[in-house]
Amino acid sequence: MTSLYDELGGAVAIDAAVDIFYRKVMADELLAPFFDDVDMERQAAKQKAFLTMVTGGPAHYTGRDMRRAHAHLVAEGIDDTHFDAVVGHLAGTLKELGVSDDKIARVGALAESVRNDVLGRTPAV
C-alpha cells in the first residue's frame, strides 16, 4: 500500500501542512504554554518530522526517540488530554488540506501507536 505521505505529495505537501498544524497547536490554550519559550524554526522542524512519521513517510524515529524527546514534557504534566488535542489538530489540518476521512483515520492510527511512548508509559501488554 502506498503511504499517505506519498499520496499527499511527499515533502512538499508536508511543508504546507506544517504551518497549518503548528498554528493550530500554538493557538490552543491547552497546548500553547508548552510552546512559549521554544525556537519556532526548530519546533516547526520537529512538527515536520512528526507529520512525516504519522503519514508513513521516511522518518526513522523509534519509540525510544519519541520517549526521550517528550520526557521533559511528561515531567511538566502532559497527559492524554494533551495528546488527544494534538491528534485533533492533526486531523483538522488534514481535513483542511482536503484529505478524506478514511485516510485521516489511518494517520490517527499511526499517531495512536506512539501515544504510550510520548506519554512515557509502559505499553499495555
Next chain:
Amino acid sequence: MTGRIRRGSLDVVLEPGETALEGLLRGGAEVPSSCRAGACQACMLRAVSGDPGSVAQQGLSPALREQGWFLPCMSRPTGELVIEEGPPPAIGAAIVDVAEIGRAIVRVRLEPDEELSYRPGQYVQLIQGEHVRAYSLASSPADGRTLELHVRVHSLGRMSRWLAAAAPGARVGLRGPAGSCFYTEGRPDQPLLLVGTGAGLAPLRAIVRDARRRGHTGPIALVHGACDPTGFYLVDELKSMADETGNFRYVRCAMSGEPSDGVEIGDLTAVTLRLFPCLKGWRIFLCGSPDRVNALKKQCFLRGAGLKDISADAFLTARMPPPPLRRGPAPPGG
C-alpha cells in the same frame, strides 16, 4: 562524475549511493543528525561551492537556500561540494565618519579594505582589540563600497562608545556578512511588513530600499518602535520615501507620549496587529530587542504569515551566527 566532499582538511570521495552526510561521517567529521530523511534539519550545513542538489534544500527558506544551506542527509552531489568550516577570515576596514543621527544612535560609515559582498539587511562582526560585536548593515552594495551601520551607544558599551568617539581613519576588523534577514526575489507583488525597535531600523531601511531597487511592486509597510517619540530617527528620509509611490507606509510607534501625525502610542505588538490584522500571504521582517522580536514573530505567525515568510533578527550578543536550528538563532547586536 563521482561526488566529492571537502570541508576544511577533510576530503572524501563519495561511494555510489552514499549521501554527503554518510561521507562526512565516514571521513571522521562531527555532524549532528537525527532523522536522516530531510525532515528534522539537525544536520544542516552550508555549501560554499558546488551543488548539493534541490532535494537537499527542500523545505528550507529562500534566504537559507540562497546562502547555500542544505541538508547533507538528502544530498548526493555529482561533483565537488565544498562545505563551510568555521568562521570566515576577518578583513580590515577604516572609519570614514561618525555622525549622531538620533538620540544615542550614531551612523558609522566604514570603508572595507576589499569590497564586501552582502545582501542589504545582513550583519557583520566588528572587531576592535579583544571586543567583537555584530551590527546590521543599513547600506546596500548598490550604494558603493562604503558600509553604513547604526550603532546604539550604550553607557557601558565598550565597542559602541569606542565607535562613537572614533576618528576618521581609525581601523577595525570586519567579519561577515551573516544573517538571513534580507529581501529575496521571486514574489514582487507580495505585501511586506517590516517591524523593528531602536537601531533595528538599520537593516529594515536597507531591506525596503533593496526591495524597491529590485522592482518590488507590492505594498510595503515599515513600523518603527521606540520607548517615546524622541527615540525615532531617519524620520525625514523615511517620510520622503512614503511620498514617492503611495505604496510605502511608514508608522512610528512609541510606548508612551502624545499621539501625533504618523505616531501611534501603545505596545508595539498590539499596535502592529491592530494596523495589520491579517498577515496571510505577507512577508515579514523583524529586527530589534529579543523580547519584541519573539513576541511579534509568534503573533505574525498566528495571524497567518507562513513561518518561512518570517525573517527575524534578535539583537542579542556578539557571537558569529551558529548554523540555524542547531544552537539557536543568529544574534546580531544593535
